Amino acid sequence: MARRTQRSERRGHALTRARIVQAAVEILDSDGEDALTFRALAARLATGSGAIYWHVADKSDLLAAATNEIIVGALAEPDHRSEPSQAIRAIAIAVFDAIDAHPWIGAQLFRDPAQPASLRISEGIGRRLQALGVPEPALFDCWSALVNYILGVAVQNAANARLLPRETERTAFLAGIADRWTQLDPAKYTFVRQVAGRLRDHDDREQFLAGIDLILAGIATATRPSEAPH
Amino acid sequence: MARRTQRSERRGHALTRARIVQAAVEILDSDGEDALTFRALAARLATGSGAIYWHVADKSDLLAAATNEIIVGALAEPDHRSEPSQAIRAIAIAVFDAIDAHPWIGAQLFRDPAQPASLRISEGIGRRLQALGVPEPALFDCWSALVNYILGVAVQNAANARLLPRETERTAFLAGIADRWTQLDPAKYTFVRQVAGRLRDHDDREQFLAGIDLILAGIATATRPSEAPH
DNA sequence: ACCTGAACACCGTTCAAGT
């Protein structure tokens, strides 16, 4: 977001790590994961492919940097006022939407639990759980369940989004799955056949949030017994 | 598991889709994801790389087939006797352990929600939720939350396992993260610093199960109100 | 019908050579 002034900038086009990452994000967003090659990146930056290696260790380093840029941006403005459980939902949605808008993040977000992106999410969730009054012994489990769920589902959704870029394709795709489910062996797949209809018109985002609420309900169970009514 | 008799089999070495998939699994398990190339596979099967394409559409088809083989095997023997919530835990653990033992499954399991592997998991979980007495309106949400959590966490764990193949590396890795967490800015990362100690000696499998229990507790909340005490 | 293996069109990464 913020433009850094570059001391050695010439005509505004010095090759910096920041500019490389930015160009990588643009390629990833507009043309997808496969389009990001060092050759394409070099062409866009009007330089040689080898020059990029002076600022970036390798492709995995490049993807990690691009991921952090997006996630840190998405979590930039947490609302400090809202109620803890609402704040948790807000963080979850921010991550979900960021991955939905930039599906290439998906695979990357797992790589290193110490990268800024993961840390921000962890800290945000953890603080709200404390504010919620979750007792010490249960805190680690509750925190880990929520963070795991948020990252896991968001990444799955990103994988789907990568497969089906357009909304119309998605609708047709879901309808296709629902149809195939309906035709399965009734004895072996009773349940799957039964929920096929729901699949057709469900919304991934709402589904994701319903899961968050379910976990929060479970957390409330773990919290209440140690709380006196006030 | 079951050996199919091949009509045109000569000396037990006819090139079949089943044999190709089996060889692919062996390479993936012993040498990792990057080691599975069509050249390596052809060498192991003592044939040309092009021959494989007669039985398999492309690499993604090959990986999907390998994934299904493992998952279907892992869920082969569900215990019909146990209590529903115990059965759900058993399914979750079976998936977790399968992905833990074959980390390369991770990325693949998302690809197609209509593949046998996903179907088995979905059906298994869904039936137990019905047996648990979850009312119709809540069923879809509960099912989706559980399946999403199971797949999401298992895949994350697989990604970590891929990074750190050996147990000793893992311990050192966790200790390293915990140390880094401890050194973070106390103002910005209060919570993360606080749980760093727990991270050091936590067990991924137990953590995973704790999350399942939390969701089950939430599901019980959604179930109880509509049930009369009996 | 099925197999062979050279050939094609790519990759990420390196590195001598330049400025």
Add this chain to the structure above:
DNA sequence: ACCTGAACACCGTTCAAGT
């Protein structure tokens, strides 16, 4: 210190040619 771009060691996939 930083950039260039040819070269290297790979890939997945295709396809004419074989049996």
